[in-house]
Structure formats: C-alpha cells, structure tokens
Amino acid sequence: MTSLAEAVDAVADEHGFSGVVSVDRGGRAEFAKAYGPAHRAYAIPNTVDTRFAIASGAKALTALAVVSLIEDGVLSLGTTARSLLRDDLPLIDDRVTVEQLLAHRSGIGDYLDEDDPDLDLDDYLLPVPMQQLATPEQYLTVLDGHAAKFPPGERFSYCNSGYVVLALLAERASGVGYHELVRSRVCAPAGMRDTEFLRSDELPDRTAVGYVPAGDGRWRSNVFHLPVRGVGDGGAYTTVADMSAFWRALFAGRIVPPRWVTEMVRPREDVPGERLRAGLGFFLHQTRDQVMLIGQDAGVSFMSVHDPASALTYTVIGNTSAGAWPVLRPLRERFSG
Template identity: 65%
Template structure:
C-alpha cells in the first residue's frame, strides 16, 4: 500500500498513536495522530512514549539470553533449580528454553484464551505489583496444561517466571537488568518502566471503552510493568533497538534468537526465543495487545526496514499494521 494512504486509514479509523517506517536509518514515514491525554487535550507527537504490552517480552528474552551468554543461566536450566519451594505446580523439567518458546505447559495467571476480552480483565491489587516477587501469589495455583515441550501455547506467566529466574541468577532486580543489558547497549534512552499512576507528561495514557465511556487503563494493568510486557517506548527507540540487536550489540547469539522454534499456524507466524517470526520470510516481530495498548514493530534484516505502529487504544494499531504489511 502507498504510504500516503496511511493518513486516510488513520482518519477513517480514528487512530490514536504513531506510525513510523524507517529504511536503513532513512525515515520514509513518521506521523502522529490523536491525543495522548484526552482530559487535557494533549496531542500525540513523534516523541510520545507508549506502552507496548507484550512487545517487551523480547526485552525479557534478551535479558535472559545475555545471562546465558555470561554463564549465569543456561537454556537447559530448570525453573525449579532457582524457584526452590516457590510455585510448586511448575513441573521439575520445565527449562528456560521452554519458557522462552511458550512450550513450558505451565498454567497462566493471565490466560488470554480463557479470560475473555482484554477489556474484561482487571488486575487485583494492581498497585502492589511493583516487583517481580510481588507476582508470586498471582503466578501460584495454576495447574499444568501439558508436558513441557509438547506444544506451543502463549503464556504470559512464563515470562514473569523468566524475570524471576533472571533476578535470582543475576542478583539484580528485573527492571535494572533490562536497563543494563538491553536498553543501555541499544541506546534506548527514552524507554523505561513507568508507573501507571505517575506517568510523565510525554507519555500517552492508554484508553479502552467501558460502559460506553472511554476510560484509562490504570486498573487493568500492573502499576509497574514486568517480564510479560508493558514497558514504555518511542518509535525512534524501537528503530535503534532493531539496529543494535542485529548488529550484535545486545547479545551475540542473534541467529539463535531468530531461529524458528515453533510453527504457530493459527497466527500465520513462527516463534523464536521471545520473538515472533514471519511465517515464510526473515522478518522479526514484536507485538503487543492489552487494555489501552496495541503495538507492532517489524524488522526486515535484509533491507534494514523497520515498520512500527504504537497506539494508546486497545485495537487501534491493527488496521494500519495490516496496511503496512501489504
């Protein structure tokens, strides 16, 4: 689709967010639409920071893999070896690799198939979820779904468990691990974990329709993002991320990260280690969808092209993302 048609789709759909197409460092498209804060009429700009929901699972994966390269973890490390008596329903043979590839079979605290629409889910005591350890009561008590390695089943809780394993192996809190091992080497200076109840002025508030009214997502997400997603970032930082990742500035094992481990035909994709992969090309994807947030950033390493759509509504990114993919 001609890039000029993006404006038409944005206006027809009421899109709120930012669209960027970056080809090897040359910006081909960069537009902002809608409002970052509806109460005060603050417009989105190209520098606005957006929550990217599950898009930051890739950052969790790279944090874990940097610990693997350092020798603090291995792909074959079992979760049980670091969990001790915590989360006893996680099977003894579940490994770091199983968790990274969504093949662990563990029960999920946020099961997207069973819990209905994302707008229906409300996090209990969201204000208390400021650390990885605080998630333990949420992660506990969920029965195993299938044997480890048997099949792919997307699992949010698995990535919080990965954050917990990273903390215990690395001796540093999850948020600082990501900052040190991913954000800093990637030059992502405007990306960070931000509390939803004290968002800075340059951050878009997430909105979702409830009872006929658009409300903020403050009660629908943990107050501070963790391993399964929710970091805030910009289109420019995401372009910087992809360049740094494929240059080997974050981890050395780039080819292993993007090697297909699972086919996911129901989504017309494949999966590597924490990253979605196109079903037939080399394109790598970060994708996120949650209450008041929708996001996709794809990178084609052959042409160096990054296509990013960030939105502060639950479904807003998808019409434009589909158009950019054609």
C-alpha cells in the same frame, strides 16, 4: 497509485486511530506521523516522540536480558526453574527449563491465558490490586495456583506467566533487579534512551495514557486494568525511534552476540491459529525473513516489524486496545505481502 501517507491517513481517519506510525530504513525515516490524543482530558496530542506502552512487545527485552545472563554463564538454557524457585510455585513441573520458558513450551498454567476464547483484555482481569504488582517477587501470589496445561516441551502455547517466571529467575540468579537488568543489558547498549518500565500512576511528560472504551463514546484510562509497573511479560514504554534503534542494535550484535541473535530469531515452529512462526522472544513472518514484536492489552496495541536484509523497520503504536491493527494493514500489504 495511492501513496503510503495517503493510505495510512485514510485508515487512521476512518478508525479514529490514536498513536504513531513510523517507517524507516537503516534509521533514516521514510514516514513518521502521530495521530490522536496522548491525554484526552487535557487535549494533549500524540507526537512522533511520545512514549507508549507496548504490552507483550516487552517479552523480547526479557528474553534478551536472560540470554545475556546465559552468555555470562549465570544461567543456561537447561537451567530448571525449580533450581531457583525452590519451594515457590509448586505447581510448576520440576523439569521446566529456561529454554522451554523462552520458547513458550513450558506447559505451565497461565495467570492470563490468551488461549481462553472468553478472555476480554479490556475487562478488569487482575486478581489482586494492581498497585501490588510492581516487581517479579510480588507476582508470586498471581502466578501460584494454576495447574499445568501439558508436560514440559510437548508443544507451543503462548504463556504470559512463563515470562514473569523468567524475570524472577533472572533476578534470583544474578542478584540484580529485573528492571535494572533490562536497562543495563538491553536498553543501554541499544541506545534506547526513552524505553523504561514506567509506573502507570506516575507517568512523566511525553507519555501517552492508555484508554479503553466505556460506551457512548466515552473513554477510561487503563490505570485500573494493568499492573502498576510491568515485569517480564509486558509493560515497558518506548518510542518509535527507540524501536528503530533496538532493531539496528540487535542485528549489529550490540545487545547479545550475533550467534545468539541467529538462535533467537530462528523459526522453531508455527504459531497455532496465527500466520506467524515463533523464535525465542520474537515472532517471525510466516514465509519471509522478517522479525516482529507484537503487544496488545487494555489501552495498548503495538507491532514493530524488521527486515534484516533491507534494514526496513515499520512500527505502529497505539494507546487504545485495537487501534493499531487497522493502520497496520496498508504497511503489511506494501512491505510484508
């Protein structure tokens, strides 16, 4: 029988994977290996402690920051977006609530609509210069002008705008900046020392640059594709070790109380077109009690899966748009069925 290391190595070699693969149980590593370059121009290789962007994987950080504010009485699930948006974003229905935004059931128009079959994440999609997007308030011009897709609460529709709105509501309700909310309420209690919303134009050492194919075997960095600093819907950087710490802290009740963890990872409905179920800020396996975070964007591919019963965590982070998905196959076959 092929070992896990052999299976992962074979797929990584076949597809030219660039990133890190990690498997652990209760924080004890069973497999961890880095592949490919963190920086192509300077031939700097990825290592197991390289930081990578995780795109929409950061939605869980937003959800937890919001839920911690709910626990403190600053917000509630029933708080309407309009109560804090006031005259901003007039096309958002006055009935939209925090709970609907968390559950992707708000129906608001999306500035990056992943239901669009023509969407190409490797394209240049931002309608404003990327350097103008570094805080939730700066996103108002991008979020505005998108008509509602359906009435609030009618159905599930994955929505990036909804999580930017959540970041905006959290800031306005608490008086604390979004990035500080995530740092103090999620990363610090979880011991995630290497997780941060970094600016793409000033990446520090030990951080991978994201790459998109430019044809003829050439690669370009994703610096012109994404907001210069992520907010509520994505853009955090992390390591595989921090992801392991995150899952352990979450299910130990160190980020939000256990009753809230149970509510956030409770399967609420099936995700249309996917073999997934949805919670609040988290996805879940179709049939098993496994919780997961998924992210993909230009130069970013990420998935981290945790099984609370066995304390198993496996994570794949790549610094290309699709690199993680082939490498995930042998892990999912062995651990998720």
